[in-house]
Amino acid sequence: MTSLVEMPEHILDKVIGHSNFKDVLSLRQVCRDFRNFIDNSKDSKLPDSKFVKIEISCMKDEIISKIEDSDDSSHEIEYSKTKNSRKYQEKKTMFKNSNIVDVVVRDLEWILKFQKSTFEEVSFYLDDIENQNDTSIHTKLNNIINASGRKIKTTELSISTGDKSPIIQMLQFADPETLKIIQFFSMDDSIQLELGGIARMEQWKKAKELKCDFRVVNWQVDDISHFSKITIAMNSISARDLDFLRKAFLTSSKAKRWFFEMRMFNENQEILRLWGPAFDIENSRQWYFRMKDSEKEEDDSDDSVGSEDSDDSDDSDYFEEASREVLRIVVFQEDHFEQHYHIRFNTFELRAVPDGAIVHNYNGN
Amino acid sequence: MSSTEQGTSSAAPAEPTTAPESAAAPEVPESFYYVHGKDKVVHKVSAGALQHSALIHGMISNLGYTEEQAKANPFPFENIDGDILQMVVDWCNQHKGKPTPPEDTNLPKQKEKLFDLVLAVNYLEIKELLTYCCKQVAMMVKGKSPEEIREIWMIPTDAEDEAAEKEAKKRAGKEAAGETAAAAGDAK
Known part of the structure; x- marks a missing residue:
């Protein structure tokens, strides 16, 4: 009988092409001929693992990797640093001679080798602060990503860490062509993050949404004004920067919702001078500004077009006007925390603007 | 001659499928060619059915045989077992002039036959059938552990090797x- 091992290469290629990624990994373990064959196969010939989400959590004693399949099933692999072992379902493997972080990275490398579709979300949770050195997971992962030239294709990249040093390196893991949402979660409130270097990265420049609860320092308005949605923490902001942001929002066709959280805001007088009188409700001050043009509404809201078509010409102006969006800026001080301010920019329906509030014209300043 | 009987009997089920085609193009009379495998049993196959095989198609397109010449010179495929060649001929007849469906469920389930079929089909360059066969092999691997795969396909472990x-x-x-x-x- 002819053995599978003796098949011509292009036939094995076809067999692999019709197998799923788990079967290929099983085949790889069958014998060294298959292993060599699969290891030397081009990525394009391998099947897509079609995973949707990956979450890597590095704790003091263990690393847990959670992988979600496109059919909503999920896999959890536990790597114990103390026992140097890997546990997946009922199967436990001991590694006598390998560093367990190497095992994690090797497994990840396989997952990435088979991933052709874009992940919805890739998240890293780094809680092993004392271990941030050359043997840490992000450094090793960085090495394999650089060696393979294969960036992680994901829509969302989320990094939770108590140490800002791995952030730049980890942001580089993501393929800038697919990355839309960047999330940085700080596990230590005292850490400040300098945006300078990060904001020059292609991944940052091409992303659409940002959530960063590290307090950012040394940043420029231009660093963040390309995002459509922003949630960011900072120490404070000057009236001048805030006005730059307002202008950027009004002229941007993408800006939707920007949220700034800060400890200090002493620029009320200057802002009132720049923006004119505010509409005050409880502990918030609100300003409304007309957008530069109506492109934004035409792009996003079909309702206004519909009402325009169906109504008399006299009414259509009214409807068009009412469904128009304006920029609302709210400066809010938390009651109970003196050092806690929010400034929120968002698009707002003109018809919902409260009575008594002034809608400032675009060219007001 | 028992071999021709075998040949016509295998070609017989293909007759109904040839009818509509010849009705559509009545001016071209169908030509037949003859093939045999290791067992020397000769199969009579229409040129239309043989189109599936890039190898045979290449051979006959240059020959310009008459019916008699074709009959006198069957193509010898000494490297293909008789029963495997029979399967190939049957498949070609069944799929003559038809677009091939995305799945083919009539492939042999026994792995020995399947592997021999893969090699024969590969040699004869029948692209679609090769795809089905490779899918079938992939199906047989599906969900199996490395140990099971080794056992099914009789692959020695590295240590044994x-x-x-x-x-x-x-x-x-x-x-x-x-x-x-x-x-x-x-x-x-």
């Missing part, structure tokens, strides 16, 4: 030593 290699090397070494000894004996 290495042992066999060592053994072969040893034997080769001994034979070489024997030869030199014999050569030395001759020299005397």
Whole structure:
């Protein structure tokens, strides 16, 4: 009988092409001929693992990797640093001679080798602060990503860490062509993050949404004004920067919702001078500004077009006007925390603007 | 001649499928060619059915055989077992002039036959059938552990493989030593 091992290469290629990624990994373990064959196969010939989400959590004693399949099933692999072992379902493997972080990275490398579709979300949770050195997971992962030239294709990249040093390196893991949402979660409130270097990265420049609860320092308005949605923490902001942001929002066709959280805001007088009188409700001050043009509404809201078509010409102006969006800026001080301010920019329906509030014209300043 | 009987009987189920095609293009009379495998049993197959095989198609397009010449010169495929060639011929007849469906469920489930079929189809360059066969092989691997795959396809483990290699090397070494000894004996 002819053995599978003796098949011509292009036939094995076809067999692999019709197998799923788990079967290929099983085949790889069958014998060294298959292993060599699969290891030397081009990525394009391998099947897509079609995973949707990956979450890597590095704790003091263990690393847990959670992988979600496109059919909503999920896999959890536990790597114990103390026992140097890997546990997946009922199967436990001991590694006598390998560093367990190497095992994690090797497994990840396989997952990435088979991933052709874009992940919805890739998240890293780094809680092993004392271990941030050359043997840490992000450094090793960085090495394999650089060696393979294969960036992680994901829509969302989320990094939770108590140490800002791995952030730049980890942001580089993501393929800038697919990355839309960047999330940085700080596990230590005292850490400040300098945006300078990060904001020059292609991944940052091409992303659409940002959530960063590290307090950012040394940043420029231009660093963040390309995002459509922003949630960011900072120490404070000057009236001048805030006005730059307002202008950027009004002229941007993408800006939707920007949220700034800060400890200090002493620029009320200057802002009132720049923006004119505010509409005050409880502990918030609100300003409304007309957008530069109506492109934004035409792009996003079909309702206004519909009402325009169906109504008399006299009414259509009214409807068009009412469904128009304006920029609302709210400066809010938390009651109970003196050092806690929010400034929120968002698009707002003109018809919902409260009575008594002034809608400032675009060219007001 | 028993072989021609075999050939016509295998071609017979294909007759109904040829009818609409010849109705659509009545001016071209269908030509037939003959093939045989290792068992020398000759199969009569229409040129239309043989179109599936890039290899045979290439051969006949240059020949310009008459019916008699074709009959007198069946294509010999000594490397293909008779029953496997029969399967191939049946498949070609069934799928003559038709777009091939995305799945083919009539492939052999026994792995020995399937592998021989893969090799024959590969040799004859029947693209679609090769795709089905490879899908079928992939199906047989699906969900199996490395141990199970090894068992099903009779693949030795690396350790066994290495042992066999060592053994072969040893034997080769001994034979070489024997030869030199014999050569030395001759020299005397």
